[in-house]
Amino acid sequence: MADFQLIHRPAVHEAFASSAGAVTLQPLPEGRVIQVLGKPDGDDPRQILGEFAGVEPHGLRSAGPGQWFIVGDSPMTHDEFQAMAAKLAQHAFLVDQSHGRVRVGLKGTRIVDVLAKGTGVDLDRVAVGESAMTLVGHISVHLTRLAPDAIELMVLRGFAESLWDDLVRMSREFA
Incomplete structure (x- = not known):
């Protein structure tokens, strides 16, 4: 190879x-763009997202009912993404759209x-x-x-x- x-x-x-x-x-x-898709039976994930460093109020953008984008100037590491996904697992799905x-x-x-x-x-x-x-x-x-x-x-x-x-x-x- x-x-x-x-x-x-x-x-x-x-x-x-x-x-x-x-x-x-x-x-x-071209930092981070993470799509957050809220689960129908989950709580509002916005409160949980506020616990993560780097997700300031203007970094969380509405994309429709139950959908948001997390936007930032710096990339999110794989470990940071996995930690956020695990914390939100009961409330939302995360999809990395940065690329x-x-x-x-x-x-x-x-x-x-x-x-x-x-x-x-x-x-x-x-x-x-x-x-x-x-x-x-x-x-x-x-x-x-x-x-x-x-x-x-x-x-x-x-x-x-x-x-x-x-x-x-x-x-x-x-x-």
């Missing part, structure tokens, strides 16, 4: 900034105007910490409001470059 080495290549690797900070696009660290999802950050005073070109979500009504599953153009994204002027889009890895290109085109008006 031949020796081989896996090479990690980021899905998106360059930032885009418009003039005067109106819009900045930035690939976010298959990419996060893109948008910051600036015009991010709502940029995203209004591609999604039907009324972003003025999405409070800090809230999330929504939506489309940006033809691409399905998980959108989270991180701050009044910051939004994160999480997308399947195979669509990251296409989403990035669309976001750059939608932002050019504000350059």
